[in-house]
Amino acid sequence: SQKIEQNSEALNIQEGKTATLTCNYTNYSPAYLQWYRQDPGRGPVFLLLIRENEKEKRKERLKVTFDTTLKQSLFHITASQPADSATYLCALDRGSTLGRLYFGRGTQLTVWP
Amino acid sequence: GAVVSQHPSWVICKSGTSVKIECRSLDFQATTMFWYRQFPKQSLMLMATSNEGSKATYEQGVEKDKFLINHASLTLSTLTVTSAHPEDSSFYICSAPPPVNTDTQYFGPGTRLTVL
Numbered sequence: 571s572q573k574i575e576q577n578s579e580a581l582n583i584q585e586g587k588t589a590t591l592t593c594n595y596t597n598y599s600p601a602y603l604q605w606y607r608q609d610p611g612r613g614p615v616f617l618l619l620i621r622e623n624e625k626e627k628r629k630e631r632l633k634v635t636f637d638t639t640l641k642q643s644l645f646h647i648t649a650s651q652p653a654d655s656a657t658y659l660c661a662l663d664r665g666s667t668l669g670r671l672y673f674g675r676g677t678q679l680t681v682w683p
Numbered sequence: 684g685a686v687v688s689q690h691p692s693w694v695i696c697k698s699g700t701s702v703k704i705e706c707r708s709l710d711f712q713a714t715t716m717f718w719y720r721q722f723p724k725q726s727l728m729l730m731a732t733s734n735e736g737s738k739a740t741y742e743q744g745v746e747k748d749k750f751l752i753n754h755a756s757l758t759l760s761t762l763t764v765t766s767a768h769p770e771d772s773s774f775y776i777c778s779a780p781p782p783v784n785t786d787t788q789y790f791g792p793g794t795r796l797t798v799l
Contacts, residue, residue, distance in 0.1 A: 574726075587799035591727030604788065613689075613776045651714070664729070669717060669788055672719040 573597060573676040576660055582680045589647040589675045593660030596641060602664040603636055605645050608676065609659045617658075618645075633644075650681045686710065687779050689791035696767055697799055703763045703767040704794045706777030713779040718750075721774040721793075735761040783796035 577592035589613065593603070602621045606614035620627045621638045627634050633646040647654055657676040664670040686709040696702050706716055715737045719727040731752055734741040738751035749771075751763040763772055776793040 592727075606790075611793070611795070613687075613778075613793045616787045616789070618693075619786040619788075659727070661727075667715060667732055667780070669715065669778065670729060670732060671717075671727075671788075673728075675724070675726045 573664060573671055574660060576658075576674040576677045578677055579675070580617055580680070581676045582682065583650055585683050587650055589650050589654070589679055589681070590658075591645040591658050593643040593645070593674055594641060595662055595672075598662065599638065601665070602663050603634075603643050604661045604663075604671070605632075605643075606659040606661060608659055610657075614659055621646055627669060628645070647679075649681075652681050652683055655680050687777060687789045689775075689777055689794050691794060692792060693795040695797045695799065698768050699765055699766055701765045702796060703761055703766055704775055704777075704792055704796075706760045706762070708758045708779050708789075711779070711782050713760075714757060715780055716754065716760040717778045717780075718752065718760075718762050719776045719778065719790075721776060723765075723775040727776060730762075733762075734796070750760075765797065769798045772796055772798045 573596045575594045583589050604615045604619045609612045614670040618634045620634045631648045636642045657678045659676045660674040688707045690705045716733040718730045721727045729742050730745045733752045733754040741747045753763040754760045774793050777791045779789050781788050
């Protein structure tokens, strides 16, 4: 069955540094992969989508890479700020209907001043 | 921009009662909506796909008679947890697929259900 692993439950970094989060998956070849931000008690907020034929995508301070050979995506936040502290979720499409997703458990990022 | 809302944001009920959760797309139409459930420190798990004008599609292991889904219109889907028990206590979140020509998938703010 499909399995998604996010590298660690928690990541603590200093303000201004680059945060790098990892998402690995097995037993599947997704057409696309998404990253979300989730704050406590809130629904996920979409950040970026990257397709299987794309290697890298950027949006402001965010960068996502997608290596379908390694079955891995890296999510980078450059010049991190305390306001970036949240849980970041990786999600893969489940095929068939657009929007059906498998989610990882997330990595809780804390950026300290 | 497109927004998905949920009501209520939280609900506490007694064991054995039924609870209805509403999910609305506020400025776009959604023929399909998704219902997820999230337990503390766990990932979001897809429960079912709600289809306007037809029956919902449930994921393996989800009891369709316990989690009733109705997609009443192009902007409203409801999830009813019937005969709720404490183990149904969770965070329920709905989602709509990306609007045409966009990549953004919108999630509702979630509904915290606590069954006593």
